[in-house]
Amino acid sequence: MVEKDESGPGGISEEEAAQYDRQIRLWGLEAQKRLRASRVLLVGLRGLGAEVAKNLILAGVRGVTLLDHRQVSQDDCGSQFLIPFPLQVSQDDCGSQFLIPFPFQVSQDDCGSQFLIPFPLQVSQDDCGSQFLIPFPLQVSQDDPCSQFLVPAGSLGRNVAEASLGRAQSLNPMVEVRADPESVDCKPHDFFTQFDAVCLTCCSRESMVRINQICHQSGVKFFTGDVFGYHGFMFADLGHHEFVEEKPKVAKGSPGVEDGPEAKRARLDPPETTMVKKRLEFCSLREALAVEWRGEKAAAALRRTAPDYFLLQVLLRFRSEQGRDPCPGSGSEDSERLLRLRREVLEALGVGPQLLPEHFHSSCFSEMAPVCAVVGGVLGQEVVKALSQRDPPHNNFFFFDGLKGSGVVECLGPPL
8 A cells, every 4th residue: 555645735645636537527526535534344255245346446445344254265256257266167156257258169058047149049159258148057277367356366265355455455555455354243333333334245134234223323324235146236324414416507598699699609518517415314224124015005106116126025035044145056946945935025025926927036046247247336336426425326225137237226215
């Protein structure tokens, strides 16, 4: 990490001003100074966590603490697309690795989850290099090229956070990057209050709710997100959040000049803008997941609510019961569990199981790297907006459906 010389304009060093020049032009010096003073805790360093870490470190926050108690395993090859592992990668590992040009022939059976290719087709060697959404059931050797830069080669068995530290730090030497190898469930109340924002991935519902309550009571910005196959989500609880939004000034028209040269010049010139202060209230995750769906008013809201909200409820219950996410290695058993949980969870919420189709489970396995990139980009952007207090944040859920290639923001919870 480099020493910061604060002799530059507004307390920003010349090095920082040069590195963050484009960002300062985009959201202003004051927003960048707020970012520079912020510390973030990031829990979980699988595919989504690696994306968020990259985005926050490059944005220029003051410090990022990477917390993950897991050891580096072959499974990380499939979900953490930045890891260059000198290992034999199995069929399950390759579901989200999209930067490796596979020099293999892929058959129709191999591509069961590829939604961009109209089947039945034979996928050629050339397709493998550019089609990144195919989970290849092939053995990838250590000589195969990849672009993983957080965990270096030869890290099998090391702690994930500690193994990621060196390359994460190299993304931006001006940011303090630290590794914490302990479990988030072992951390006391005071641990979370030392940060300006806490971002959770790969956590159980119980851990999310507990940590969110701590952050909500302490004024710490809280975020959580996950990716399940082609589906991803993020949730934000910013408490009492104030921010500024840039709005165009309303020009007062002058009588008699609507059609003159001055009016034409005014229409061509960029409009003047002003900064408007706004405030939003956020509910807790516990409240957002405990929405009452029975009754006439709820029925009207139900028709407008994305089914991904109910899919998330099912997947979080699966994680709580099994201690893991749906795994391709136990696909048939996990599919049966998901179908059972669909009925139980949706009935408990007071809605019918028809909200999720019978085949919903087929797109919920593994972490797909393209979905991690999209959700990680949105999640990183929301953390930056919250810390810089610039632009309206997503209140409070964002859901991404990789099968449709679209995302939606939902505000769910009790009336505020």
